[in-house]
Amino acid sequence: MTGVLTQLLQMMLVLGAAPLLTGVVRLAKARLVGRRGPSPIQPYRDLLRLLRKEAVVAENASWLFRVTPYMVFAALWLAASLVPTFTTGLALEPTADLIALVALLASARFMTALAGLDVGTSFGGIGSSRDMMIASLAEPAMLLVIFTVSIVAGSTALAEVAHHMREAEVGLRVSLAMALVALIMVALAENARIPVDNPATHLELTMVHEAMVLEYSGRHLALIEAAGMLKLLFFLSLIACIFAPWGMAGPGEPPAAAAVGLLAWGGKLLLGAGALALLETSIAKMRVFRVSEFLAGALLLGVLAVIFLYVSRGL
Amino acid sequence: MLIPILIALVPLLALGPATLIAPRSAAAHWGVYAGTAALSGLIAAAALSHLLLESSPQHAGLPIGLPWLTARFRLDSLSAFFLLVVNGGAAAAAAYGIGYGRHEREPERVLPAFPLFIAAMNLTLLADDAFSFLVSWETMSLTSWVLVLATHREPDTLRAAQLYLIMASGGTLLLLLAFGVLAQVTGGYDFDSIRTSALTPGAAALALALGFLGTGSKAGLVPLHAWLPLAHPAAPSHVSALMSGVMTKVALYGMVRILFDLVGEVPWWWGGIMMALGGATAVIGVLFATMEQDLKRLLAYSTVENIGIVVTGLGLAAAFRDNGMNEIAGLAFAAALLHILNHAVFKSLLFLGAGAVATATGTRDLGRLGGLIGRMPQTAFAMLVGAGAIAALPPLNGFVSEWLLFQAVLKGPLLPQWELKIAAAVVAALLALAAALAASCFVRAFGIAFLGRPRSPEAAAAVEVEPAMRWTLLALAALCLLLGVLPMLALTPMGRLGEAVIGAAAVRTDSSWLWLTPPAAGGNSYGGVIVLAVIAGFGVLTRIGIHNLASRRLRRAAPWACGFDAPVAPAQYSASSFAQPLRRVFASLVRAEERVEMPEPGDLRAARFASSWRDASWDLLYQPVGAAVGWLSLTLNQLQFLTIRKYLSLMFAALVGLLFLVAVTQ
Numbered sequence: 001m002t003g004v005l006t007q008l009l010q011m012m013l014v015l016g017a018a019p020l021l022t023g024v025v026r027l028a029k030a031r032l033v034g035r036r037g038p039s040p041i042q043p044y045r046d047l048l049r050l051l052r053k054e055a056v057v058a059e060n061a062s063w064l065f066r067v068t069p070y071m072v073f074a075a076l077w078l079a080a081s082l083v084p085t086f087t088t089g090l091a092l093e094p095t096a097d098l099i100a101l102v103a104l105l106a107s108a109r110f111m112t113a114l115a116g117l118d119v120g121t122s123f124g125g126i127g128s129s130r131d132m133m134i135a136s137l138a139e140p141a142m143l144l145v146i147f148t149v150s151i152v153a154g155s156t157a158l159a160e161v162a163h164h165m166r167e168a169e170v171g172l173r174v175s176l177a178m179a180l181v182a183l184i185m186v187a188l189a190e191n192a193r194i195p196v197d198n199p200a201t202h203l204e205l206t207m208v209h210e211a212m213v214l215e216y217s218g219r220h221l222a223l224i225e226a227a228g229m230l231k232l233l234f235f236l237s238l239i240a241c242i243f244a245p246w247g248m249a250g251p252g253e254p255p256a257a258a259a260v261g262l263l264a265w266g267g268k269l270l271l272g273a274g275a276l277a278l279l280e281t282s283i284a285k286m287r288v289f290r291v292s293e294f295l296a297g298a299l300l301l302g303v304l305a306v307i308f309l310y311v312s313r314g315l
Numbered sequence: 316m317l318i319p320i321l322i323a324l325v326p327l328l329a330l331g332p333a334t335l336i337a338p339r340s341a342a343a344h345w346g347v348y349a350g351t352a353a354l355s356g357l358i359a360a361a362a363l364s365h366l367l368l369e370s371s372p373q374h375a376g377l378p379i380g381l382p383w384l385t386a387r388f389r390l391d392s393l394s395a396f397f398l399l400v401v402n403g404g405a406a407a408a409a410a411y412g413i414g415y416g417r418h419e420r421e422p423e424r425v426l427p428a429f430p431l432f433i434a435a436m437n438l439t440l441l442a443d444d445a446f447s448f449l450v451s452w453e454t455m456s457l458t459s460w461v462l463v464l465a466t467h468r469e470p471d472t473l474r475a476a477q478l479y480l481i482m483a484s485g486g487t488l489l490l491l492l493a494f495g496v497l498a499q500v501t502g503g504y505d506f507d508s509i510r511t512s513a514l515t516p517g518a519a520a521l522a523l524a525l526g527f528l529g530t531g532s533k534a535g536l537v538p539l540h541a542w543l544p545l546a547h548p549a550a551p552s553h554v555s556a557l558m559s560g561v562m563t564k565v566a567l568y569g570m571v572r573i574l575f576d577l578v579g580e581v582p583w584w585w586g587g588i589m590m591a592l593g594g595a596t597a598v599i600g601v602l603f604a605t606m607e608q609d610l611k612r613l614l615a616y617s618t619v620e621n622i623g624i625v626v627t628g629l630g631l632a633a634a635f636r637d638n639g640m641n642e643i644a645g646l647a648f649a650a651a652l653l654h655i656l657n658h659a660v661f662k663s664l665l666f667l668g669a670g671a672v673a674t675a676t677g678t679r680d681l682g683r684l685g686g687l688i689g690r691m692p693q694t695a696f697a698m699l700v701g702a703g704a705i706a707a708l709p710p711l712n713g714f715v716s717e718w719l720l721f722q723a724v725l726k727g728p729l730l731p732q733w734e735l736k737i738a739a740a741v742v743a744a745l746l747a748l749a750a751a752l753a754a755s756c757f758v759r760a761f762g763i764a765f766l767g768r769p770r771s772p773e774a775a776a777a778v779e780v781e782p783a784m785r786w787t788l789l790a791l792a793a794l795c796l797l798l799g800v801l802p803m804l805a806l807t808p809m810g811r812l813g814e815a816v817i818g819a820a821a822v823r824t825d826s827s828w829l830w831l832t833p834p835a836a837g838g839n840s841y842g843g844v845i846v847l848a849v850i851a852g853f854g855v856l857t858r859i860g861i862h863n864l865a866s867r868r869l870r871r872a873a874p875w876a877c878g879f880d881a882p883v884a885p886a887q888y889s890a891s892s893f894a895q896p897l898r899r900v901f902a903s904l905v906r907a908e909e910r911v912e913m914p915e916p917g918d919l920r921a922a923r924f925a926s927s928w929r930d931a932s933w934d935l936l937y938q939p940v941g942a943a944v945g946w947l948s949l950t951l952n953q954l955q956f957l958t959i960r961k962y963l964s965l966m967f968a969a970l971v972g973l974l975f976l977v978a979v980t981q
Contacts, residue, residue, distance in 0.1 A: 051861060054868035060768065061874075062688045064699070067854075074853035078846065092849070094830045094840040099721050100709060104846065106754055107708040113758045114699075117888065119874045120685070120767030125888020128762065132755035133896035136748065143721075143747035147740055150725045157839050215874055219861050292900045299744065306740040310733070 003091035003251070006258070007081065010090055014080040014237075018229035019043035021236070021269055028277035043229065047222050055218030058119040068115040069216065069223035075108040076230040083237045086261035088159035089251025098146045098156040102139070105190065105234075108227065109135055116212035127212030130288055134196060134208065137295040138189045141182050144302025148179040149242055151309050158238075162245035175312070178305035180243050185298035187235040189291065191228070194280040196291050199228075208288065236272040237265070244268060316365040317373040317390040317441070320358050320398070324437055327354045330430040338423030344416055347426045351433060352409035355402040358437065362398035365390060366808045380446060387505050389443035392812040393576065396652065397440045397568040400659045404561035405433045407787055408553040411667045414783030415553050418674050424465040425551055432458040432557065436565050444505040445494035449487065452569070456483035456533075459562060462554045463546055475545035482532055482542040489529030490569070496522040497577055509577050519578055523585055526573035533566035535619045536626060537596040538932040543619060544603070548611030548679070552670020555611060559618040560663035564655050567625055574633065575816050581633035583730075587738050589630025594745035596623030601749050602901055605756040606894050606928045610669045610679040613760055614662065617705060620749055621658045625651045627742055628720050634735050635723070636817055643726045645819030646835040649809055650719035656805055657704070657712045657798060664701040664791035668694055671784050672764060675777040681890035683771035684764040690777040695765045697788035702757035704795040707750045710847040712798035715831065717750060719821065722836040752897070759893045768884040800843040803828045891926060898928060906931055 023040035030037025057066065082096050096104060109131065116128035150156050152173070153164040164170070189196040192209035201207050207214075213224050241248070247264025249257035286294060330350050334343040365373075372391035379386045390398075412429070419425055435458055438451035460483065463476045498504050500512035514522065532539040547558045574581050600619030607613040628651030635644035671694045672687065673679050688695040704711035724746065727739020769775035779785065798805055803822065810820035821833050830842040861867075876886075898907045905928040912923040957965075 048865075051865040054866060054870055056870050056872050058874035059871050060686070060689075062766065064688065064766070070854040070858050071850060073857060074850040077853055078849045092842075092845060094832070095842040095845040095849075096709075097839040097841065099718055099839075100714075100841045100846075103707065103709050103714055103718070106706075106751070107703070110703060110706060110708055110754055110758060114762050114766060117758070117762035117893075118688075118766040120884070120887040121874050121876055122886055122888055123875075123877075125767075125893060128758060129888060129893045130896055132758055133900065136751040136755050136897065137900070139751035140744040140748040143743050144740065147725060147743050151728045155838050156722075156725060160838055218868075219866055223857070223861075288896070289899060302744070303740065307737070310728070310736055 003089055003093075006087055006089060007091040010085060011077070011081045013085065014230065014233055015077060017269070018080070018226065018233040019047060021233050021273055022229045024270065024273045025232070025277050028274055029281055032277055032281040043225075047226060050217075050222035050225070051219050053218040055220050057217075057220075058215055061119055061215070064111075065115050065118040065215070066220065068111045069220040069227075071111050072108045073223040073227045073230075075104055076227040076234065079104045079108075080230045080234040080237065082158070083234060084159050084162055084241050084245075084248060085237050086265045087249035087251070087253070087258050088162055090159075093157070093159050098149070098158060098161075099143075101158075101238075102142055102146070105231070106135070106139075112212060112224070116215075119215050121215065123207075123211045123214045127208055127210070127214070130208045131192075131212050134189050134291055134295070137292055138186045138298070141295055141298035141302050142186045144299065144306060145179045145183045145186065148175055148302065148305040148309060151306070152176065158241055162241050162248055163250065165242065166245045166248065173309075173312070175305040175309040176243065178301045178308070180239070182298040182301040182305065183239060183242075185294065185301075187239065188279075189295060189298075191232050191235060193276065195283050195286045196294065198285050206285070233269070236269055239272065240265065240268040316361045316369065316395075317375050317388060320361050320390065320437070320441070321375060321377075321388060323354050323357050323361070324434050327351065327430050327434040327437070331427040331434075332431075334423075334426040338426055343426050344422065345413070347429055348409045348412040348416055351430045352406045352413075354430075355406040355409060355433060359399050359402035359406060362395040362402065363808065365395040366392055366399065366811065370811060374443065380450075384444075384446060384504075386447040387443035388441040388447070389506070390441060392815045393571065394440045394568070396809060396812050397564060397655075398437065400564050400656050401433075401436050401440065401561050404564075404659045404663045405436075405557060407663050407791055408557050408561075408667070409433075411556075411670070411784050411787040412553045414781040415551070415667075415670055415674065417781075419465075419551060421465065424467075425462060425554070428458045428461040428465075429554070432462060432554075436562060439565050440568055443507070445498065445509070446504055448569075449491060449494070452490065452565075453483075453487050455562065455565065456487065459550070459554070459558055463550045465551055465554070466549055469549070471545070472549045475542075475549040478542045479546035482539070486529045486532040489525050489532070493522050493525035493529055493573060496525065497573075506577060510579065514578070516582075519580065520582075520585070522578055523574060523581065526578070527570060527589070530566045530569040530573065531592075531626070534563045534570065534622045534626075535596075535600075536592060536622060537599045537619065538936050540596070540600065540619045541930055541932045541937055544607070544612045544615040544930075547615040547618065548609065552611070552666055552673060555615075555670070556663040556666035559615055559666055560659045563618060563622055564659055567622070567629075567655060570626075571629065571816070574629070581637060583634045583637040583732055583735060586630045586632070586634030586637060587732075587735050589633060590627050590735075590738050590742050591630075593623045593625070593627030593630055594742040594749075596620070596626065597749035598623075598745050598752070599904070601752040601756055602897070602905055603928075603930060605752055605759065605897050606905055606907075608681050608890050610672065610681055610684070610760065610764060611666065612679075613681075613756070614665050614669060617753065617756065618658075618662060620753060621654065621662070621705075624717070624720065624746065624749065625654050625658070627651075627746065628654065628723070631720075631723050631727070631739075631742075632817060634730060635726075638730055638732075640726075640729065641817060641819040642835040643723055643729070645813045645817045646719060646726075646821045646833050647723035648817045649806060649813050649821030649833075650716050650723055652809055652812065653719060653802070653805055654713075654716035657716050657795075660791055660794050660798065661701045661704040661713060664697060664788060664795065665705065667784070667791070668698040668701060668788055671780045671788065672777075674780055674784075676771070676773045678771070678773060681760070681763045684769075684774050685767045685771075685884065685887075686765070686769040686774060687777055688765040690774075691765075691779045693779060693785045694788060697785075697792040698765065699761060700792035700795050702761040704799065706754040706757045708754070709841075710796070710799050710843040710850070712795050712802070715799055715802040715841070715843065717746070718831070718841050719833065719836075720746065722833060722839055726835070726837075755897065759890060763888075763890045763893060767887050770884050770889075796847075800847050801828060802831055802843065806831075895926070898926065904931075905929070
């Protein structure tokens with residue numbers, strides 16, 4: 001019963017917190033470059049404004065174009081709800097381990113990329129094609145991160161991983177550090193952040209993800225944006241859950257522990273948002289064909305993480 | 316259930332020759348397709364009942380063949396599983412053929428061989444001695460070759476058929492040698508005496524290599540795959556679906572039968588080789604699929620990828636079993652078999668859908684398609700499901716088998732041999748790359764063919780195909796979803812098979828149907844039903860909420876084209892431009908070249924851009940071997956034009972040589 005309650009709470013929580021997280025990142029970025037920046041709750045206002053507007057849909061758009069935002073939003077909402085944030089023991093935890101979560105994101109991306117091709121403009125196509133290229137290269141690196149985590153924790157079920165990382169004598173491992181860096185690189189690529197893509201660009205030729213969803217407007221755009229915010233929250237929660245599960249409550253612990261977990265999670269998200277803003281303001285976006293080298297670097301780190309683990313455990 | 320299946324095969328064998336009386340009549344059309352669908356359905360049902368109810372194999376001997384050798388047949392859980400896959404796919408292809416066959420220009424070239432092809436595949440699965448196995452195998456190859464030649468008026472078919480014939484004969488030759496090695500101890504060619512004979516390690520390795528290459532060449536293992544993307548698409552579409560979706564599974568059956576049953580003990584290093592080859596096959600196959608412009612050839616390359624995934628699973632199973640980790644071996648084996656079943660479903664769906672597209676538009680060239688989702692809504696929906704399934708996306712069926720396989724790969728670090736530990740990490744990355752590339756490939760295939768604007772008048776004028784074809788597609792799409800959300804439906808009957816072949820099943824039969832919780836995966840689980848229910852539920856609730864609380868107004872307008880007028884069809888992304896980023900990233904693997912011809916300023920010629928890619932196996936394997944054979948036959952050709960003196964001296968030399976040999980050996 002508590003499992004169901006915490007699951008429902010978590011669903012509401014991730015949905016409510018995702019725009020705030022994006023707002024905080026935007027504010028921090030603005031402050032870092034010397035602007036005052038919008039209020040952190042601006043994303044809520046943006047979403048509400050978009051939701052109330054009429055949707056303008058291209059004449060030749062098919063049903064797929066209109067269904068995709070709902071499916072993508074639902075898939076990302078589910079994915080973000082399945083990562084333990086403030087407590088483990090969620091009712092739907094067995095639905096997906098790490099591999100299934102990554103695949104869930106792939107499903108959402110598949111639909112978005114198809115929607116980008118639906119209207120038949122060159123921008124949708126360029127966005128879809130490049131987004132799929134980036135995803136194809138990010139996936140092997142992601143899998144090697146999962147592989148490393150699975151060797152250390154003996155599982156890919158996130159609650160189990162979090163429990164193991166917190167309780168067992170894991171210690172500071174070079175492999176885990178490498179896996180963390182690789183995961184951050186993958187997360188940057190997956191979330192279309194600098195240096196892979198620019199979430200704030202308005203120049204068509206430099207966009208990847210934004211070009212893919214260029215045709216969306218009104219409520220459809222609101223859902224796509226909300227899905228993007230959920231994705232950012234998903235990756236930050238994922239990194240926190242695997243590499244910094246401290247403070248997270250376990251199943252059957254008193255509400256006070258959950259409250260501590262909640263505070264800890266909020267703190268970790270703030271830290272992550274600050275780090276992301278710092279990273280994004282200090283480096284430049286790279287050319288699209290350099291992305292393959294960037295992600296090859298992530299892959300290499302993943303390989304090294306696995307090999308170091310093997311070596312340190314004496315093969 | 317063996318006897319009823321054999322009885323059902325008799326009319327199936329007779330159907331083909333019977334059509335020769337009046338091959339162009341409606342009776343022949345209905346007789347072949349409806350008859351084959353019914354008989355295949357019956358055999359599939361019988362195989363399923365064997366899989367569920369019987370635990371011991373059944374034997375039968377028929378007095379055909381050489382007078383002192385009876386043809387032996389055997390039905391065990393392994394052949395029952397493959398019978399289910401083959402006949403399920405065959406029934407779908409035949410039901411589709413009721414509609415599709417009407418568009419055939421020369422039905423007399425298809426109808427006689429179609430049921431024979433299916434019957435030969437069935438007999439291959441049931442054969443219990445090397446002789447009947449090879450005869451059925453070769454019949455399967457030759458009848459499918461005849462079916463490929465049904466489109467002999469198209470320019471590429473003859474070359475494809477010739478190459479197919481050569482590769483099929485080569486594969487059979489390797490199998491013949493493999494059985495020769497296997498039977499050397501007892502001299503008996505029936506599978507029972509092969510099973511019991513103890514081979515020396517060297518002979519076992521040789522038999523493994525020969526059997527693996529012989530069946531692998533038929534399945535499309537890299538680098539022996541190059542014939543497959545030529546031959547499979549050349550046939551009529553329902554035959555392509557059979558060849559890619561079903562016949563490759565017969566080849567995999569041969570691989571499992573020889574490796575895991577007849578040889579029995581597969582050493583761990585051989586499992587490692589299979590993992591490496593399988594991973595490479597998966598990535599190379601899907602890379603070419605991502606570049607390919609012809610819809611059916613794209614699907615054939617993707618078959619190569621999926622064969623690679625299955626072989627990786629089989630290799631993992633062998634590696635784990637040799638190390639005594641039977642539970643994980645059972646997980647890997649179940650992943651491979653489930654992928655075989657899943658691939659049969661979605662590849663049949665995709666090939667049949669490609670046939671529907673070709674029927675409606677007259678072309679398979681992605682560059683001439685587009686916008687079909689509006690013209691052929693039901694075909695488009697089924698193809699979307701198939702594309703999602705083959706791209707291993709939850710909650711569809713392709714993901715379940717990939718998930719199981721990843722769970723097995725993640726246990727790779729438990730293997731004692733460091734070669735296998737490293738191989739497991741590499742294979743995990745390769746499989747992830749293949750899965751992601753498959754998603755990219757099928758976004759491109761579906762997006763270019765069905766979305767966007769029509770790229771040719773034929774695509775703009777396409778009409779939805781007839782009910783028999785549509786319903787088959789939708790039924791297969793429903794199966795993709797069903798096997799995706801309730802994988803226990805397939806894994807429960809497969810439990811006995813895993814126990815029989817590997818010694819362990821992937822899942823306990825009493826486990827919950829909501830979550831997939833293989834005991835060997837150590838607490839990791841996946842719940843397809845929940846994923847489907849939650850996504851559908853959230854999606855619908857969100858829609859209702861937004862429509863009622865926020866806004867439901869919708870306005871149609873011209874798409875944004877950077878300020879230009881409404882975009883025209885040639886301005887949208889094409890199949891080639893969609894593949895460009897990956898073509899560049901993997902340029903060295905696919906030997907991609909881009910040439911830009913830019914006229915001097917002031918010159919009014921049009922600028923030109925051309926890009927090309929090439930399957931390196933042609934240059935590295937096929938052409939050198941072809942050239943060597945050509946050189947050898949030219950050289951030997953001189954022997955036909957010698958003088959009689961030289962012939963006599965050659966004979967004399969041969970005689971002296973033989974006498975010398977006898978003298979030395981005695």
